[in-house]
Amino acid sequence: MTTRRTRRRGGARAIVLALLCVLVAVPAGSGATPDAAAAPDVAARPNVTQGHYVGTFNIYGNIGHRGDAGDWIEEEADAIRNLRRGGMDRWLFIGLQEVCQAQGERFARELGLRSAFIDTGTDCVDGQPYGNAILFHSATKILPPALLPNPDNRGGERGIICAVVRAAGDRGPSGPQVTACSTHLSAGVTKDREREAQAAFIRHGWKPDGTHTLGADGPLVIAGDLNAPPDAPELDVMYDGVEASGPRGSGPPFAFPTYEDGRKLDYLFVWGERGAARWADTGTRPTIYSDHDFYYSELSMGIG
Template identity: 30%
Template sequence: MKRIATAAALLTAALAAPAALTGPAATAGPVASAGPPPVALTVASYNIHAGIGTDGNFDLDRTASAIAATGADVVALQEVDRHWSDRSEYRSVVDELARKLHMHARFAPIYSLDPSGPGQPRREYGTAVLSRFPIAEFTNHELTRLSTQDSDAGPQPMPGFAEAVIRARGALVHVYSTHLDYRGDPSIRRRQVTETLDVLAADADAPRVLLGDFNAEPGAPELDPLWTDMDDAFAEAGAGEGLTYPAESPEKRIDYAAVSGQIEIRGARVGATELAATASDHRAVVAEVVTAR
């Protein structure tokens, strides 16, 4: 009789269970994650001067060591050659760096010129993104530029503004690598900032990281519109002065890591080692960030 009573009790409990699972109480607690968990990232911007150091020597092993020393998960590069000229031995700088560092790479040429000879690859120069995480999407956007290859050409739309969508532990982070105009007249940079904000606005709901050589110091009026949408990581949480150029004895902060409101800044720094001071004519700027849930 005891066994029959126990079986009856179990049957009663089983019959009651579906009502408990399908009733209002089933939806009272969390049933699914609201989104991917926060992800910590180290990001860096580095103008590598085509792999040429302050001694005038092309040395990709040194460049790779300088990038590795940042500890960055994602690195935006500027002044990147791919079979460009003898200054970088006509080598594909971006591809070799990716292999040396075991990182994914995408390249955004500003210039893509005819080969130096029959059967040779195209000569290209631009920006790039290196990432330890997979790159889900990539776009080479245009900005208004003055050509360094044609002195008679006026301002015109040209590519070289890289956007990589990084798949980092379930989060999709939009990372941009840019190189703004270097001339003393800020008018082209002003146009480039406006166009940059238009590109960033298309991804307004996503976490965004803008990295690059802006060729202007933080107080430059042409950069002001950027800071209405993005936060300057070094200004918010930097250690030291953050000067990046010229590398051997820096006097200016012209290299940046900027983030959108979906990203928390934990810290920012510029390298102070001999390698950081000699591997390029710029020092890299590095930021520690966390994506918000």
């Protein structure tokens, strides 16, 4: 069992951006039958596609686990697989943060998924590349990753990795596609301006193809640890989208806290131009293996 420890802040280093989009083909999940209740009835929601779950999880992979990709990942994967009826076929994608490369790869294998990884230039304590990962069934495209703005050049780089993904079993050209991203903004009480610049870059500044901003060609889902509570001004631009736990003022103090001290720091945002997107069955799953909860919700995309 790994005990929780204080998060590391700072530690300037020379930064190298390396794209490590690792596509890992693995067999389907185990098919274990969960005890959770069935998903909401989509038939009661006209003009809405079948919902699929999206999740985000800061796995505490370096400071908490020192790069270890051992059996704790199998335990976490089993818990995720059994979280909702239908197993991994009900999941669209999962974003991981604070990931050492081998950890992201093992999560993918255990869940029967593929993965893409961005190395943000900081090594884990065992020498592995460190960054963010995204797990999915299939992808028509892996977008070129990006480092986020780091105006003071201190505290380590942050990045974003995105893929255009499809649901399980949906390989046809007319099937819905979603641009799915995993990101991690800077941490610290003095980093609000930096987080503001990073959020603005993601929402309006980044052009992965050199011409169009992220999500310009269809639905976009951002999963990540944004290191700020919902009322933080630096997240204003993110709330142009629809967040899985609802409006900023929902809940006392906010719905679905995700960090061990009771704050909400992890988010699922959706933007799109194909009709209304709806979140349902939002929840968190605490774990002894991270200082963050696994945060998830069912996403249904409008089709009319």
